[in-house]
Amino acid sequence: MSTAFPRALIVGASSGIGATLALKLAGTGAKVAAVARRQAELDALAAQSSGRVLPYAGDVLDYAATPALFDRIVEDLGGLDLFIYNAGVMPPVEESEYNFDKDRQMIEVNFLAAVQWANLAAAHFEAARAGVLCGISSVAGERGRRGSPVYTASKAGLTAYFEAMRNRLTRYGVRVVTIKPGPVETPMTAGLKLPLMIPADRAADEIISALEGGATEAYVPAIWRPIMFVVRNVPSFVFTKTNI
Amino acid sequence: MPPRPLAQSPRKVFDGFGFCQRSVSAFVQPRSVEDVAAVLSRASEEGVRLGMRGSGRSYGDAALNGGGLILDMRHMGRVLSWDAERGVIEAEPGLTIRELWTRTLADGWWPPVVSGTAWPTLGGCVAMNIHGKNHFRMGGISDHVLELDLITPGGEHVTLSPTRDPELFFAVLGGFGMLGVVTRIKLQLKRVYSGRLKVQQFHTPTLQSQLERFEQHTQDSDYLVSWVDCITSGGGLGRAQIHRATYLHEGEDPAGVAMLSPAKQDLPGHIMGVPKSVVPKLLKLFSFNLGMQAVNLVKYAASVVGSTKPYLQGHAAFHFLLDYVPEFRQSYAPGGFIQYQPFVPKEAALPVLTEILRRSQRAGIVSYLGVLKRYRPDRVLLPHALDGYSLAMDFPVTAANKADLWRLCGELSDVVTEAGGRFYPAKDSVLRPQDVQRAWGQDRLSRFAALRRRADPRGVLRTEWAERVGLDVFDR
Numbered sequence: 001m002s003t004a005f006p007r008a009l010i011v012g013a014s015s016g017i018g019a020t021l022a023l024k025l026a027g028t029g030a031k032v033a034a035v036a037r038r039q040a041e042l043d044a045l046a047a048q049s050s051g052r053v054l055p056y057a058g059d060v061l062d063y064a065a066t067p068a069l070f071d072r073i074v075e076d077l078g079g080l081d082l083f084i085y086n087a088g089v090m091p092p093v094e095e096s097e098y099n100f101d102k103d104r105q106m107i108e109v110n111f112l113a114a115v116q117w118a119n120l121a122a123a124h125f126e127a128a129r130a131g132v133l134c135g136i137s138s139v140a141g142e143r144g145r146r147g148s149p150v151y152t153a154s155k156a157g158l159t160a161y162f163e164a165m166r167n168r169l170t171r172y173g174v175r176v177v178t179i180k181p182g183p184v185e186t187p188m189t190a191g192l193k194l195p196l197m198i199p200a201d202r203a204a205d206e207i208i209s210a211l212e213g214g215a216t217e218a219y220v221p222a223i224w225r226p227i228m229f230v231v232r233n234v235p236s237f238v239f240t241k242t243n244i
Numbered sequence: 245m246p247p248r249p250l251a252q253s254p255r256k257v258f259d260g261f262g263f264c265q266r267s268v269s270a271f272v273q274p275r276s277v278e279d280v281a282a283v284l285s286r287a288s289e290e291g292v293r294l295g296m297r298g299s300g301r302s303y304g305d306a307a308l309n310g311g312g313l314i315l316d317m318r319h320m321g322r323v324l325s326w327d328a329e330r331g332v333i334e335a336e337p338g339l340t341i342r343e344l345w346t347r348t349l350a351d352g353w354w355p356p357v358v359s360g361t362a363w364p365t366l367g368g369c370v371a372m373n374i375h376g377k378n379h380f381r382m383g384g385i386s387d388h389v390l391e392l393d394l395i396t397p398g399g400e401h402v403t404l405s406p407t408r409d410p411e412l413f414f415a416v417l418g419g420f421g422m423l424g425v426v427t428r429i430k431l432q433l434k435r436v437y438s439g440r441l442k443v444q445q446f447h448t449p450t451l452q453s454q455l456e457r458f459e460q461h462t463q464d465s466d467y468l469v470s471w472v473d474c475i476t477s478g479g480g481l482g483r484a485q486i487h488r489a490t491y492l493h494e495g496e497d498p499a500g501v502a503m504l505s506p507a508k509q510d511l512p513g514h515i516m517g518v519p520k521s522v523v524p525k526l527l528k529l530f531s532f533n534l535g536m537q538a539v540n541l542v543k544y545a546a547s548v549v550g551s552t553k554p555y556l557q558g559h560a561a562f563h564f565l566l567d568y569v570p571e572f573r574q575s576y577a578p579g580g581f582i583q584y585q586p587f588v589p590k591e592a593a594l595p596v597l598t599e600i601l602r603r604s605q606r607a608g609i610v611s612y613l614g615v616l617k618r619y620r621p622d623r624v625l626l627p628h629a630l631d632g633y634s635l636a637m638d639f640p641v642t643a644a645n646k647a648d649l650w651r652l653c654g655e656l657s658d659v660v661t662e663a664g665g666r667f668y669p670a671k672d673s674v675l676r677p678q679d680v681q682r683a684w685g686q687d688r689l690s691r692f693a694a695l696r697r698r699a700d701p702r703g704v705l706r707t708e709w710a711e712r713v714g715l716d717v718f719d720r
Contacts, residue, residue: 067252067270071311119255123268126257127310 003029004212005082005132009073010034011060011117012087013053014041016186017136020204021084026052028208030082033073035060060087060113070120079128082211083121085114086136090151090188103150110154115161122165125174132211133169134177135162139224141180142232145244166216179207180228181220196223250283250292250313258314262303263573264580264641265673267310267708269295273319277395277427283315284397284425284704293706294397296421298365299340302372303583304673305708306420312706315425317367323347324428331433332390337367337426344431345559346506353433354559357385361566366429372670373418373624376563377469377489380462380618382434384629386417387622393428397704400424411625415695418624420669422710423699438492439503440556441467447547451482451601455593455633458486458618466490467562472614473540474637475533477605482597484616485547489562500556509560511568520569527575531640536612576640582673584611584653585636587619592663593633600635600656607652609645611637625692626684628668636671650674669709677714689715 008025012018014036022034026049034042035056042055054076058069074080089109091102118133125131140148141155159178166176183194184203203220210218219225231244251270259266274280287294295309298317321338328351333344342362344355357376364374370392373384382388391405394416404413416423448454454470461468467489472482492500502508518526530539566572573581588596604610615636619629639649653674657667661682667675681689703716710716
């Protein structure tokens with residue numbers, strides 16, 4: 001089986017979209033380095049993929065360890081063709097709750113650590129004049145929402161960062177892909193009632209199809225594109241009166 | 245809190261001036277001698293390999309250190325002292341040639357040796373022992389360095405001069421940054437009485453006549469350089485346009501005294517009537533063999549019909565051809581270009597340069613720009629100069645021609661070393677270990693390795709160039 005991405009790296013791969021992506025990419029013949037905190041989950045992925053998923057236990061918030069871990073992975077893979085940042089957290093935030101601990105965790109995991117990892121991959125790809133740099137952002141990043149102020153801010157930041165990377169790297173033959181999923185059934189969304197929820201398996205299929213098809217921005221599923229077009233253009237004075 | 249390990253420093257993609265070689269490195273930017281000493285000592289402790297970089301004007305990989313640490317010296321560029329009576333300047337290594345002359349010219353002093361661009365830093369100039377269009381008279385910049393301060397990775401702080409540890413002094417000069425970090429450079433400048441040079445251009449229809457004219461004029465010229473048409477074959481092989489220039493004596497050019505003001509040295513806005521901002525785009529249109537043949541033909545024809553009467557030209561305009569069109573490299577996008585610059589003893593110059601031009605033409609890989617210069621022997625341990633000539637040739641690099649270009653350069657290097665020739669690290673992208681072995685010989689290389697063991701016992705210093713040509717190998 002031929003794969004478009006022989007050497008892939010997924011950060012945030014122990015469950016949900018990341019784990020599914022890792023297994024599916026491995027199924028196409030790719031060697032996939034999977035980074036996550038939980039060794040046992042990573043080992044299970046390695047076993048399920050007949051060893052094509054390579055487990056790397058690591059915490060994205062261990063900023064001091066990240067550069068060396070990235071270098072080790074690239075060396076082990078013998079290069080890098082695809083980088084995906086998928087790590088994300090969305091702790092429940094109640095109405096009228098202003099919780100800096102949760103806010104900080106979301107900004108760090110969803111945005112700051114993404115910047116650190118993607119910077120490393122971007123420099124590698126810029127020097128190589130090749131590669132695909134992918135960030136799993138969210139439709140949530142398109143408007144600031146009352147129910148999840150900092151989650152939406154972290155994803156808005158991630159979307160802007162990946163757009164900037166695209167503007168920086170396209171001239172060097174590097175493709176930068178922003179994925180904007182709507183709600184997906186994963187441990188992160190367990191117990192939540194969200195609209196148009198799709199299984200992680202389908203989300204992963206659509207992401208891979210966007211990666212293989214040359215997209216630079218993809219809504220998952222595609223129906224979110226027209227929906228978000230409308231949502232983006234709702235005037236603020238109307239938005240303040242909604243429960244979105 | 246202990247300082248962050250050097251390997252966790254910010255990273256950057258660095259490239260060579262020819263932008264066909266690049267790599268990712270962590271980098272630090274020292275601002276003082278203490279910073280440099282601290283980085284060297286920590287690099288040694290942490291097992292991080294470190295390469296120095298100034299303005300990044302080396303064409304290939306001489307200022308690259310992929311996977312390691314780059315010591316970016318541009319923030320150590322202060323003038324430490326300037327003696328306008330004696331023309332002696334002391335400066336930190338990050339000072340550029342441009343910053344140097346803009347400081348000293350108004351007092352009537354010009355750097356005795358400058359490269360074809362004003363952007364290199366003094367540290368880079370010293371590490372590469374740069375030459376100008378006057379090597380045959382003034383030697384390399386090493387001939388004008390009075391003193392150097394050096395910090396070695398081994399922890400030594402030493403002041404070197406032609407009389408203080410001359411062996412190390414003449415190895416650090418032209419030692420491509422492998423013996424330590426130079427933190428202070430004391431340089432003797434050249435007295436000038438006008439902001440202008442007297443320049444004369446003429447053409448020579450063959451390589452032989454070109455070399456003869458060079459030999460005629462080495463005594464009565466301060467600068468000699470020729471642009472060589474590397475594309476035309478047959479009877480016109482190696483035809484050229486020569487520029488010779490001389491300094492003006494005291495009182496010879498009263499109007500030129502005002503030109504000692506740096507503001508009057510601005511580079512012209514037009515080249516042969518074309519606005520310089522348009523030149524890269526125009527060149528790009530002609531960036532194929534036939535197109536460049538046409539450009540070379542027009543340029544040569546212009547020199548044939550042009551006047552040979554001397555004219556006056558500002559120092560900056562005469563020297564810094566590459567700076568006329570800052571974006572000239574874009575005409576080589578996207579693959580970039582290399583410069584191949586062999587140095588050949590004068591007795592062998594005619595046959596070897598003929599062979600080089602013919603071989604490249606036969607291979608269908610021709611240089612779009614060739615520059616010939618004359619040299620005298622050099623005192624440094626690893627010199628590129630010799631009593632002879634260099635022919636610098638720019639070659640565009642493309643995905644299609646790369647393997648053939650490297651093969652051709654390998655063949656040319658065999659021809660050059662067979663004739664006792666040498667090469668220049670600052671320009672190189674293609675040399676192999678055997679080329680360097682033959683060019684410098686075992687004796688010089690052994691002495692260099694011994695000095696390196698003394699200065700850098702743990703092998704902290706590294707560049708991609710040194711590693712590629714096999715000079716990074718020694719018993720650690």
